[in-house]
Amino acid sequence: MAITxxxxxxxxxxxxxxxxxxxxxxxxxxxxxxxxxxxxAFVVYPVGYGLWLARDPASYVALxxxxxxxxxxxxxxxxxxxGINLKMLIALFLSGFFVQQRGWIKWLSVIFILPWAVPSxxxxxxxxxxxxxxxxxxxxxxxxxxxEDGPNWLNDPTVALGMAIGMHIWKSLPFWTLILMTxxxxxxxxxxxxxxxxxxxxxxxxxxxxxxxxxxxYITCTLxxxxxxLGDFNSVYLLTGGGxxxxxxxxxxLGIRYLRxxxxxxxxxxxxxxxxxxxxxxxxxxxxxxx
Amino acid sequence: MKLPxxxxxxxxxxxxxxxxxxxxxxxxxxxxxxxxxxxxxxDAFSGKLWPDHPTLHNFSIVFHQQHYFLRDxxxxxxxxxxxAVAVGALTLIIATCAAYAISRLRVPGSRVVMNLxxxxxxxxxxxxxxxxxxxxxxxxxxxxDWSLILAMVTIASPYAIWVLKQASDKLPxxxxxxxxxxxxxxxxxxxxxxxxxxxxxxxAIGTYAVLLAWNEYLYAFLLLSNDKAITLPVALxxxxxxxxxxxxLLMTTGFIYALPPAAVYYAxxxxxxxxLTAGAVKS
Numbered sequence: 001m002a003i004t005x006x007x008x009x010x011x012x013x014x015x016x017x018x019x020x021x022x023x024x025x026x027x028x029x030x031x032x033x034x035x036x037x038x039x040x041a042f043v044v045y046p047v048g049y050g051l052w053l054a055r056d057p058a059s060y061v062a063l064x065x066x067x068x069x070x071x072x073x074x075x076x077x078x079x080x081x082x083g084i085n086l087k088m089l090i091a092l093f094l095s096g097f098f099v100q101q102r103g104w105i106k107w108l109s110v111i112f113i114l115p116w117a118v119p120s121x122x123x124x125x126x127x128x129x130x131x132x133x134x135x136x137x138x139x140x141x142x143x144x145x146x147x148e149d150g151p152n153w154l155n156d157p158t159v160a161l162g163m164a165i166g167m168h169i170w171k172s173l174p175f176w177t178l179i180l181m182t183x184x185x186x187x188x189x190x191x192x193x194x195x196x197x198x199x200x201x202x203x204x205x206x207x208x209x210x211x212x213x214x215x216x217x218y219i220t221c222t223l224x225x226x227x228x229x230l231g232d233f234n235s236v237y238l239l240t241g242g243g244x245x246x247x248x249x250x251x252x253x254l255g256i257r258y259l260r261x262x263x264x265x266x267x268x269x270x271x272x273x274x275x276x277x278x279x280x281x282x283x284x285x286x287x288x289x290x291x
Numbered sequence: 292m293k294l295p296x297x298x299x300x301x302x303x304x305x306x307x308x309x310x311x312x313x314x315x316x317x318x319x320x321x322x323x324x325x326x327x328x329x330x331x332x333x334d335a336f337s338g339k340l341w342p343d344h345p346t347l348h349n350f351s352i353v354f355h356q357q358h359y360f361l362r363d364x365x366x367x368x369x370x371x372x373x374x375a376v377a378v379g380a381l382t383l384i385i386a387t388c389a390a391y392a393i394s395r396l397r398v399p400g401s402r403v404v405m406n407l408x409x410x411x412x413x414x415x416x417x418x419x420x421x422x423x424x425x426x427x428x429x430x431x432x433x434x435x436d437w438s439l440i441l442a443m444v445t446i447a448s449p450y451a452i453w454v455l456k457q458a459s460d461k462l463p464x465x466x467x468x469x470x471x472x473x474x475x476x477x478x479x480x481x482x483x484x485x486x487x488x489x490x491x492x493x494x495a496i497g498t499y500a501v502l503l504a505w506n507e508y509l510y511a512f513l514l515l516s517n518d519k520a521i522t523l524p525v526a527l528x529x530x531x532x533x534x535x536x537x538x539x540l541l542m543t544t545g546f547i548y549a550l551p552p553a554a555v556y557y558a559x560x561x562x563x564x565x566x567l568t569a570g571a572v573k574s
Contacts, residue, residue: 119505
């Protein structure tokens with residue numbers, strides 16, 4: 001975050017030197033000004049203020065002594081390592097399914113994009129109701145067929161976290177499948193035809209043609225998805241509310257938890273503690289994109 | 292008509308074996324919501340796949356605001372619309388001007404601005420929420436539409452600037468040079484050459500910003516709390532506060548709330564796929 005502050009200072013220092021600017025560049029400064037103002041007022045100031053609030057070492061001690069924080073950090077790692085890799089593997093597989101030339105697959109792809117096109121709040125609440133132990137449709141069906149009461153799904157931290165990961169996958173799988181599809185479609189069809197003539201198996205075609213040309217895209221997507229998932233507040237907060245007993249929090253919901261408990265410096269400290277996870281990923285992505 | 296060979300039938304069967312689970316997985320939460328919306332209260336909890344007496348009564352209750360939780364439905368719907376439109380318009384103005392300055396006018400330091408914007412884009416918005424909440428409090432904007440509008444513009448513009456810059460880098464420089472020869476000022480070039488040529492990307496970005504603002508929950512629920520100031524997603528979240536909340540009405544409201552963005556998405560899909568997915572991941 002320190003980078004943000006120092007770099008914006010230099011950008012500012014350059015702006016007020018009209019003498020050396022050509023007239024079009026003066027217009028350029030004027031046109032750039034609205035964004036710079038927004039950036040100063042709503043990024044630089046909040047971040048600076050937040051860091052100032054998080055300056056007290058005592059709040060970090062308090063944070064590390066809070067078992068909820070450790071649990072949230074572990075949950076976040078599980079979310080990223082298990083959730084994202086599972087999601088990207090499914091997306092890679094499904095992108096191969098959706099590039100098949102069939103009328104009904106084209107229609108299915110239109111329906112498949114729905115989770116991405118609709119807002120997440122109503123669908124997450126819909127799932128939450130489905131999993132309700134007493135009236136939810138899942139346990140109603142279990143009772144109908146077995147005559148026994150179903151489990152209290154969201155009351156077990158492991159199951160609840162698994163459901164939150166499932167919710168996240170449900171929501172963002174279509175987007176990544178679409179991106180990987182464009183990658184697959186960019187591969188020259190001649191390669192597959194030649195492989196076909198040589199009698200290559202499905203596995204060999206994937207191993208020697210598809211994967212080598214999609215490798216970079218796949219890894220970029222995985223990293224980008226990790227960054228975005230770190231900020232996935234809705235899937236956890238609206239499905240489990242961080243519960244039971246605050247055991248399913250992730251780093252993005254933890255700040256809000258402390259805010260609600262009126263522990264502002266702890267909220268900021270928890271966000272600062274997430275930065276070692278966020279900044280390397282961001283640095284890597286920026287390197288890739290500014291090439 | 293030629294009969295399909297055994298091999299073709301086998302391939303088709305395997306494709307169906309993937310397609311059917313994908314269809315079911317995708318539709319379950321949405322269908323469940325729809326089912327609640329068209330079920331009378333007593334049918335909603337029966338666990339049937341189709342209600343015995345499907346009805347639009349729930350929609351009528353929502354539209355006439357005939358429930359405690361829904362007494363401000365139209366005001367909240369209006370807030371959502373106003374905020375989404377304002378965020379779309381402001382993001383477009385700010386981002387188009389910035390992209391023009393960075394890509395065409397080559398202002399010194401614009402590379403730094405671009406990288407800062409990109410950096411902000413990659414930091415997940417959830418981590419900026421708490422400091423943003425405090426800042427809006429300091430600016431005295433809490434519970435005011437402007438707090439959410441400005442916050443969402445801050446979140447939407449970095450990506451908008453980046454996509455628009457990528458798109459405008461592709462426009463030939465000769466166009467600007469020819470216009471300068473004809474004596475056009477930078478503003479005239481912007482208005483008469485640049486904006487018309489950028490139209491497809493502008494539509495994509497405008498749609499992106501509108502949907503982002505309409506769908507936002509976290510910032511909306513932090514920055515707005517007054518019943519008459521909140522947007523629809525916050526109102527939906529508030530249903531959870533009570534134990535006896537009317538699920539069928541919540542699902543109906545959620546269904547109504549989900550329809551406009553889905554419609555916008557499908558209407559502008561053409562632009563979205565070209566303009567955004569290409570920009571989202573450059574491998």
